[in-house]
Amino acid sequence: MKKIEAIIRLTRYESVKKALEEQDITFFSYWDVRGVGTAREGHLYRGTVYDTSIIERRLISIIVRDENLEKTVQALMSAARTGEIGDGRIFVSEVEESYRIRTGESGPETLYTK
Amino acid sequence: MKKIEAIIRLTRYESVKKALEEQDITFFSYWDVRGVGTAREGHLYRGTVYDTSIIERRLISIIVRDENLEKTVQALMSAARTGEIGDGRIFVSEVEESYRIRTGESGPETLYTK
Amino acid sequence: MKKIEAIIRLTRYESVKKALEEQDITFFSYWDVRGVGTAREGHLYRGTVYDTSIIERRLISIIVRDENLEKTVQALMSAARTGEIGDGRIFVSEVEESYRIRTGESGPETLYTK
Amino acid sequence: MDANSALDILWVLLAGILVFFMQAGFALVEAGFTRAKNVGNIIMKNFMDFSLGSLTFWIIGYSIMYGGEGAFFGAFDFFYNEPGDYHNLFFQTVFAATAATIVSGAMAERTKFSTYLIFSVVITVVIYPISGHWVWGGGWLSTLDTPFHDFAGSTVVHSVGGWAALAGAWTIGPRIGKYNGTANAIPGHNMVLGALGVFILWMGWFGFNPGSQLAISGDNANAVASIFITTNLAAAAGAIVTMFVTWFRYGKPDLSMTLNGGLAGLVGITAGCDIVTPAGATIIGIIAGFVVVFSIEFFDKKLKVDDPVGAISVHGVCGAIGTLLVGLFATDGGLFYGGGFALLGSQALGVVSIGAWAFGLGLILFRVLKATMGLRVSEQEEREGLDIHEHGQSSYN
Amino acid sequence: MDANSALDILWVLLAGILVFFMQAGFALVEAGFTRAKNVGNIIMKNFMDFSLGSLTFWIIGYSIMYGGEGAFFGAFDFFYNEPGDYHNLFFQTVFAATAATIVSGAMAERTKFSTYLIFSVVITVVIYPISGHWVWGGGWLSTLDTPFHDFAGSTVVHSVGGWAALAGAWTIGPRIGKYNGTANAIPGHNMVLGALGVFILWMGWFGFNPGSQLAISGDNANAVASIFITTNLAAAAGAIVTMFVTWFRYGKPDLSMTLNGGLAGLVGITAGCDIVTPAGATIIGIIAGFVVVFSIEFFDKKLKVDDPVGAISVHGVCGAIGTLLVGLFATDGGLFYGGGFALLGSQALGVVSIGAWAFGLGLILFRVLKATMGLRVSEQEEREGLDIHEHGQSSYN
Amino acid sequence: MDANSALDILWVLLAGILVFFMQAGFALVEAGFTRAKNVGNIIMKNFMDFSLGSLTFWIIGYSIMYGGEGAFFGAFDFFYNEPGDYHNLFFQTVFAATAATIVSGAMAERTKFSTYLIFSVVITVVIYPISGHWVWGGGWLSTLDTPFHDFAGSTVVHSVGGWAALAGAWTIGPRIGKYNGTANAIPGHNMVLGALGVFILWMGWFGFNPGSQLAISGDNANAVASIFITTNLAAAAGAIVTMFVTWFRYGKPDLSMTLNGGLAGLVGITAGCDIVTPAGATIIGIIAGFVVVFSIEFFDKKLKVDDPVGAISVHGVCGAIGTLLVGLFATDGGLFYGGGFALLGSQALGVVSIGAWAFGLGLILFRVLKATMGLRVSEQEEREGLDIHEHGQSSYN
């Protein structure tokens, strides 16, 4: 099993969600993070410019069976892209075990989509 | 060392915390996430139903020594379970190194619970 | 590639950020978490003491090329340390793949800091 | 000056303060019912429409509305300066700022700030004072055989704002993500702010309606007290009815709609608050509380006009209904009190003619602005929030 | 009508507006002192108890309280309709809605919304007006040889609310997680809301107490001004004393308790605000500010009655204490001013009899509701929040 | 008492209520413009300075200010107790609490709570009433040949607060992280709170300025109405001008500065609101709205005095400017109305002498406190937040 962590623009979330659904990826978790990177945003408060590199982003965490890795990454990539600096990253790492709390089952089958 | 990430119902957090304490697991971090899955919640705003699959959840992240993996997963699993759809998942992955910032020590001993 | 997750005091964030910049680590994400550990904070509400072990912390997540692991951990460690109980932890794990959404590139080069 | 005159001036000024504070109420309702990323922009618009309105209504608006007895128009005297009448100037100024504020709500979360400033001024010094003159300034609606009766402005203030809001919301189009096939919910970010806003508005209405008596000495005192009762009962009835209607219709009592329901009752009673009985006021409130739910649904789901705060239904529709109901419930001239159809006819004439004026001029105004300087922010600005793009910072940090 | 009469009516109406706005204050205090997941429910309850209260007090409550001179009961006339007296109806209506609101605070975060609506009405049209009649409507406590003195309602309004709240909070039981062996803290989610609420309440009290003079012409003017001073000093003294008591007792000055302290001073002075000196008022405030801390602790830690906002202590206990202290500090009849024990005796009689009435009827009411339609939401609903379950949405998005 | 006298008392009391509510406005502005970790501390300070101020001003402050006709000082009578004058005591009490509150804003986020309590009392009973006596209590500035004219306190209240704030903010030093070479932005955490605060303050100013007429009977009524207009126009003009200045200067209209701009207009018009025309008021507002932007930048970037809410510029600088402008725009005695330089001279004398008094005594006070009990919290406390350290809990949970 693989864990995919995508750090995307807040504003691309709706498209990404739809793209994932189209690939039958209907399970994931997300939360809001702040990203430090090359993208810059000019903020202004009482005449002082500030905070130019901290951008609000959303981190989407999806654990998938190995065979679904490719299509998920592709879906994420195309739906999250704007082509402007600051589109974000996708990181993939290995997950050893997965449990479904409700049933106690474990293994890749717990990631089945229905 | 293993990293255990449990995505649980917000409302099970207190029980989970107690169950972990009983297993001497007194170190962890958590934050609130939103989960997309099969569970559905009917929201209503000004007569429009919406947002049926996004549920507030808590992600608990615990790094444990290998020998504590089993009991931690068990504690989490039983304390977080309600049996209803939407109980959440537990994912386990490998952690290569751990440092205690205060002392600079590294290795599994930094995870000792005294 | 390695993923470094550092759980630090909120109040050390500014120093940590500066230390990372000095090491040319200018890409990372962070979010606020609550940490349960040995540190204790005495809160008081309407005469009742409470919540003594839950502390607001910041989780910094950095994915680096293997050769940058050491210097990043060192920078984090020294900038986040106060020497008091509750300084937090750093965990390191393996990342298999990294994509830059904007360009679609993958591999460790996406982590280049120019 | 004798004590009675001073008393009257005091009352007008105090009522004006209450109406002034309604600006804060409108700002909070609008802020609470929309998303956090736009809240600074909303505050700024509300703050500016009162500021610009105060200045421009003094410069020219008051004169257009009250400066002469023409059928359609007052006069064109700049920089009003009549020391013995400043209490009225104050009271009318705080009234005038209301109409523009209503429009702001319906067009929230997507309107360009610079364009907003311009149409806010046009509404305050052109659209509102001219139709206002027809009714309150001695114009044609006030000289009908059976004069049009709109005591405190169900139509003159609220409907004018509401119909201009309809023109605006329709012209600018819905927020991104609001409609894809069906109507989606875009929940407001803070119901406490919304509720505090409604409490403030409700309080302000005790200046808005009873203050429109413009005096409290002599027999005015009892008239004013009576208006307190009718105003309060209509609001209460509106809130209660809306709550039960949403409860039956959606399965749960809806908070933000119920808040709208209280406002619907208040808007509805505004025209007739001086001339109906407490029981009549309660019935008007009930009707308004009922209508507002279906009206919001109708605009939202049928017409697909995106109005985040329900301003069109609360102010436009309930203002019109409340004005018409005066023709039925007025103890002096109402159909149910044996007055025949004359008053009802005048009410209908007023509602339609002022509605056409406000909607028509609003439509022209917004179309022209759309074609020239642009009405709407860019898609990116709308997605990322007006606070960042229009003002360079977020409001919550 | 002469200028003096109009002036009196104006004053009663203005005071009524201030008391109306206290509804917003109560809503904010209650919302701020509880958790975010229930805040919409809290707002809805406060909004509804004023709306239902306004309607039902007009329909029947006012008549029960003021409609006749019986020892225990006024009259049973429906739909009050006495044009020359509408200012009093308004003032009494906004008063009446206060008692139910107090109960809402003590039972927050676990009460079923539908049940709440019912007992809110019962409190407003049965419990409050009957005991109110005893004191203000010509009933038996006002015809004692030394009449019971409760000028603006320390007992008639606040204690009635407080004791009914005690009956309710006791019957419904504590929130989940509040007690497991010892008392746990369940911190309120927003102290700014709480503080704004207290500022609004403090302001509203300048209508509540001086407005209860019901006139301002002639010598009433100085009497009213004096009540402003006693009210303000007692509030200030209460806040200061509570702050220092919490500071010494807990090591740090506690914000939410200090806010309660200001309210405690206000509730305490309400009974005697017209009849004590500024110094007397200050001492009453000091006592109230002291008592409220220990009372909150006592109910919370000893009796284990879970009252999230401290309503029982602030309104019930400090209302009772303040009423009794009139027997000591009244310049006319108080023990410390040579008046002997007669007044103190009447005060005690009033406090006890009204306390028994409110607590007794409250207990019956809540027990019956518990046995029939149920008083409390399900465990799941309580854990996940009343906003989602009772109203289908969260208040912060 | 005749109706006119009662009317005057009523007006003074009502204006006092409005000024009282400004405390909530100040608390919200200050809370909104600072960070969430200190918000409880800010609320607590504002709540306490009103409470302590109410008590101590009654005990001694009022007597120092109004108790006698000395050139520099009133009298030393404790526990004011003059039943026929309580309305004035109330009005002056709510005024007095304003000066200390202003200081609180400029020193926010780093001041020790216990020290704050002490200097809040010193400002309220020593610094403010003595210079206040010079102008309003019969002291030397009011007996000049051409008396110093400060109708409602641009200098007496606002500048005194502003200059004491300057002394305080300078003595205590900037917040950690505010300056490292250049000035950094430390964004306020909630602009909605800030905006609501400004709406409340604006409303309160309708008590502050027109209430300072201290009467409304007879010709006072028109005078009061005129002050409503001048006050409102200056505020509106200040807000509009500040918005455009920030727009041109920074590329975007800045919300928090614009809010300051409205306040700047209000502070600026306070001295001359009774004696300028509407057009004069508008110009004063324009000047204040212009000055405030550059003043904030000057203190922030040049002098590096860290003032999170802009109190020094809004109250100190705009108060001084507004007072001086009376010398130009007063219809009776102003330079532009042919009155020559006499009034302008008196205004300058008053501004400078009171400025020196407030800044000087403030400086001594803060230096002494710094050397003795300490003015500032520890670095750790400041970083982690005053709420946790001074009060043991966070305000948002």
Ligand SMILES: Nc1ncnc2c1ncn2[C@@H]1O[C@H](COP(=O)(O)OP(=O)(O)O)[C@@H](O)[C@H]1O
């Ligand atoms: N090495 C990294 N570790 C963690 N997060 C990263 C890393 N690199 C980028 N990110 C995240 O991705 C976001 C986008 O990166 P950025 O350089 O701004 O855009 P782009 O990917 O288009 O070059 C950053 O704001 C940050 O949140």
Ligand SMILES: Nc1ncnc2c1ncn2[C@@H]1O[C@H](COP(=O)(O)OP(=O)(O)O)[C@@H](O)[C@H]1O
């Ligand atoms: N593959 C996944 N990747 C990430 N998070 C997941 C994944 N599957 C489930 N989750 C998380 O677990 C939650 C519970 O899953 P759900 O299907 O609703 O319940 P159940 O586990 O009882 O079938 C989801 O809301 C989501 O937060």
Ligand SMILES: Nc1ncnc2c1ncn2[C@@H]1O[C@H](COP(=O)(O)OP(=O)(O)O)[C@@H](O)[C@H]1O
């Ligand atoms: N095993 C763990 N898994 C996840 N988070 C941990 C773990 N151990 C510590 N932490 C995080 O690190 C924080 C600091 O730990 P703590 O024991 O308080 O301080 P110290 O490291 O100085 O002993 C905790 O609050 C928690 O957020």
